[in-house]
Amino acid sequence: xxxxxxxxxxxxxxxxxxxxxxxNSLTMAYRNILLIRRTPQQLFDVTxxxxxxxxxxxxxxxGAIAGxxxxxxxxxxxxxxxxxxxxxxxxxxxxxxxxxxxxVFYRFKSMxxxxxxxxxxxxxxxxxxxxVATALTFVMGYLLGFRWASVGGAVLGGILxxxxxxxxxxxxxxxxxxxxxxxxxxxxxxxxxxxxTFLSGAFVPTGTLPGWLQDFVNVNPLTYIVSxxxxxLNQGTIGTDFWLSIVGSVLVVxxxxxxxxxxxxxxx
Amino acid sequence: xxxxxxxxxxEARGLVKTFGTNRxxxxxxxxxxxxxxxxxxGPNGAGKTTIINMLTTLLKPDSGSAKIxxxxxxxxTQVVRQLIxxxxxxxxxxxxxxxxxxxxxxAMLLGFTRxxxxxxxxxxxxxxxxxxxxxxxxxKYSGGMRRRLDLASSLxxxxxxxxxxxxxxxxxxRTRLQMWSIIRRLVSTGSTIVLTTQYLDEADQLADRVAxxxxxRLVAEDTPRNxxxxxxxxxxxxxxxxxxxxxQAIQITQEVLGVKASAPDALLVTAPMTNPELVTDLxxxxxxxxxxxxxxxxxxxxxxxxxxxxTGGPKQEALIQ
Numbered sequence: 001x002x003x004x005x006x007x008x009x010x011x012x013x014x015x016x017x018x019x020x021x022x023x024n025s026l027t028m029a030y031r032n033i034l035l036i037r038r039t040p041q042q043l044f045d046v047t048x049x050x051x052x053x054x055x056x057x058x059x060x061x062x063g064a065i066a067g068x069x070x071x072x073x074x075x076x077x078x079x080x081x082x083x084x085x086x087x088x089x090x091x092x093x094x095x096x097x098x099x100x101x102x103x104v105f106y107r108f109k110s111m112x113x114x115x116x117x118x119x120x121x122x123x124x125x126x127x128x129x130x131x132v133a134t135a136l137t138f139v140m141g142y143l144l145g146f147r148w149a150s151v152g153g154a155v156l157g158g159i160l161x162x163x164x165x166x167x168x169x170x171x172x173x174x175x176x177x178x179x180x181x182x183x184x185x186x187x188x189x190x191x192x193x194x195x196x197t198f199l200s201g202a203f204v205p206t207g208t209l210p211g212w213l214q215d216f217v218n219v220n221p222l223t224y225i226v227s228x229x230x231x232x233l234n235q236g237t238i239g240t241d242f243w244l245s246i247v248g249s250v251l252v253v254x255x256x257x258x259x260x261x262x263x264x265x266x267x268x
Numbered sequence: 269x270x271x272x273x274x275x276x277x278x279e280a281r282g283l284v285k286t287f288g289t290n291r292x293x294x295x296x297x298x299x300x301x302x303x304x305x306x307x308x309x310g311p312n313g314a315g316k317t318t319i320i321n322m323l324t325t326l327l328k329p330d331s332g333s334a335k336i337x338x339x340x341x342x343x344x345t346q347v348v349r350q351l352i353x354x355x356x357x358x359x360x361x362x363x364x365x366x367x368x369x370x371x372x373x374x375a376m377l378l379g380f381t382r383x384x385x386x387x388x389x390x391x392x393x394x395x396x397x398x399x400x401x402x403x404x405x406x407x408k409y410s411g412g413m414r415r416r417l418d419l420a421s422s423l424x425x426x427x428x429x430x431x432x433x434x435x436x437x438x439x440x441x442r443t444r445l446q447m448w449s450i451i452r453r454l455v456s457t458g459s460t461i462v463l464t465t466q467y468l469d470e471a472d473q474l475a476d477r478v479a480x481x482x483x484x485r486l487v488a489e490d491t492p493r494n495x496x497x498x499x500x501x502x503x504x505x506x507x508x509x510x511x512x513x514x515x516q517a518i519q520i521t522q523e524v525l526g527v528k529a530s531a532p533d534a535l536l537v538t539a540p541m542t543n544p545e546l547v548t549d550l551x552x553x554x555x556x557x558x559x560x561x562x563x564x565x566x567x568x569x570x571x572x573x574x575x576x577x578x579t580g581g582p583k584q585e586a587l588i589q
Contacts, residue, residue: 002457003457003458004426004428004457004458004459005428005458006302006428006458007277007302007336007337007351007428007429007460008275008302008337008338008428010337010350010351010428012339012346012347012350012351013346013347014343014344014345014346014347015346016346020379023379024377027373027376027377028377030373030376030382031362031365031373034365034369034373035362035364035365038364038365038366038369038405039364102362102363103356103358103359103360103361103363104360104361104362104363104370105360106326106354106356106358106360107354107356107360107361107374107421108377109325109326110324110325110326110349110352110353110354111349111374111377111378112346112349112350112378113377113378117377
């Protein structure tokens with residue numbers, strides 16, 4: 001038994017260095033990976049949904065919209081990619097809320113760690129979830145007969161989807177921090193997400209829509225993500241929409257990370 | 269008392285916290301010397317946990333200030349957090365992870381590498397008798413196991429100031445004694461302990477100083493011995509074998525001791541003791557009239573009585589005013 005250094009004799013800093021913020025966030029991300037390993041059911045939404053939706057929508061709408069299932073695949077696969085990744089974002093907010101209500105957050109708050117780590121960690125770990133969803137959609141598409149123009153285009157398309165999902169997940173993280181219960185977070189998030197995914201170019205060509213709806217579709221950021229992924233997958237090229245998607249996603253992050261952190265720190 | 273020289277571990281002035289119309293903490297001053305075990309004693313809802321939450325940066329006081337080893341809890345939160353560890357009333361561990369995973373994550377957050385964190389986790393699990401359950405999720409832990417893991421989580425790095433909020437509530441007697449010995453060891457290696465308790469004997473056994481908290485106020489603060497001395501004398505208790513003798517026994521006791529005696533139950537006569545030497549005379553007198561005794565003892569005041577005397581008194585006064 002050796003004596004510890006007395007509290008009064010310690011030289012301590014009141015600031016959290018950036019390096020520590022990064023390492024704390026990575027540890028928190030590691031914690032979330034452990035949680036996924038302990039309860040793999042958490043991955044239901046990013047495994048079942050891509051499988052189910054790809055098959056369902058392809059056979060449901062294929063004939064009606066594109067004349068054949070094969071003809072519809074180039075339209076629907078990029079749409080499903082964006083939709084499943086975005087749906088996975090809801091879970092980010094819901095799980096954050098559930099986690100923050102747990103006793104263990106009491107300990108995090110009293111520990112000498114970066115205050116934001118319990119927030120940045122889970123969002124970092126969710127990249128895994130978005131990647132699973134994206135990869136599975138690609139696999140399902142391939143099994144149904146979809147062929148991408150180039151491997152490079154497909155990979156870049158996948159990366160764009162994961163990146164955009166990560167950026168947009170900060171909106172849902174804010175909801176998770178601000179709203180009172182996990183159910184409310186779930187409800188509000190779905191109410192935002194459904195119009196966003198369906199009223200975009202994700203499932204149907206937008207030419208047949210009434211004018212006012214086209215206006216909405218044209219300002220919906222998801223439309224740009226879907227069309228740039230479509231171009232990457234089907235032509236293997238990068239268009240204007242790609243850069244618009246990147247700029248839009250970065251814009252979301254620039255606005256919502258500080259906003260979420262501010263709301264979180266005020267509560268914490 | 270093992271208190272060292274040096275600055276106070278805690279210095280709080282005029283702490284106030286109001287929830288709605290309830291003044292949960294109503295102007296509390298505390299001075300906790302380094303190196304002691306300090307108990308906050310009070311009933312449920314007295315404000316003990318709220319005081320702890322303010323001292324540990326978890327809650328901002330409405331007014332007042334507090335310093336931990338001279339560092340202000342509001343202005344130097346990060347420094348304060350490096351000096352303390354907290355074990356709350358409800359287990360602050362992750363239900364969905366195993367004991368080993370919980371400790372590993374906490375250790376990594378404190379700056380251990382993953383390998384070192386894993387090693388420290390194994391050590392602590394062994395020390396707290398949780399090795400067998402190391403890889404089970406907490407869903408399979410009993411209440412006592414959870415509390416031990418919670419305490420282990422607070423001791424990954426031994427902090428200079430350790431807060432334990434009702435550390436032994438709900439523990440079986442054996443685990444409770446274990447907890448006491450851990451607390452004593454932590455103090456002997458240089459930590460200061462602040463614990464809250466509803467158990468009076470716990471404060472009596474463990475604490476160097478006791479603060480009695482009631483309705484958000486500090487109503488008394490002293491060593492357990494002084495607190496007990498403050499409310500009075502030792503009580504003489506004479507247990508009789510025959511109920512018929514009670515009346516006569518009271519009479520003789522009052523004559524010999526010169527104080528008022530009473531009979532709290534059928535076979536028991538009690539009287540406050542002023543002069544222990546008179547006990548011999550009393551026993552001789554009782555034998556003289558043939559009163560048979562089952563037991564004679566002297567009882568020091570318990571903290572229970574102290575507690576009632578202190579918290580019961582002012583409350584009645586308040587009612588009269």
